[in-house]
């Protein structure tokens with residue numbers, strides 16, 4: 674089994690369709706780590722596609738923000754403007770589906786979670802080595818896939834010591850070690866590579882490989898401006914920050 678693991682789509686339909694097309698060959702099933710909505714201009718279409726295609730989906734902080742389950746004072750002004758706009762663009766069924774998403778899910782020997790597996794509802798970022806190493810006690814599976822920072826990375830623990838690799842693109846799963854892998858962002862990468870990012874977890878090959886997919890950034894950016902969303906949310910797509 675090969676799983677395509679998508680996170681932080683952020684209502685970017687052009688990026689999502691490009692990734693799903695790439696994953697049609699590269700993977701057998703789709704998993705989603707949340708933040709399907711927020712920032713981009715196509716929240717309903719992205720929710721529909723993820724709902725149709727994904728075998729398991731967990732909620733991100735943007736699902737909580739849009740659904741009124743998180744105080745928007747925690748969001749920066751751009752994220753807040755996008756969350757308020759998105760809330761008005763989603764129908765009752767879409768809101769209900771987003772509210773139904775769990776904070777964590779397990780698939781095979783992996784935990785899926787948007788932010789830190791340690792109190793996922795607090796939406797802590799895993800950035801530094803210690804952030805990841807301290808989070809291993811919070812889940813019981815061998816692997817944990819996360820998003821939230823929009824930057825690929827891996828942390829691992831085992832008898833040969835701790836390891837942290839920011840920007841990891843190819844993780845070989847060594848027997849006896851446990852791993853946290855950040856799969857990057859489909860719809861708003863922040864690692865200065867504007868191509869959409871997602872990961873393929875190849876279970877029999879014991880490997881997690883990050884894939885980058887070019888997509889129609891010009892259209893995604895134009896739609897953000899046309900929707901009246903902050904222009905900066907379109908501009909940042911071209912530079913991947």
Ligand code: ZN
Nearest residue numbers: 681708821823
């Ligand atoms: Zn996000």
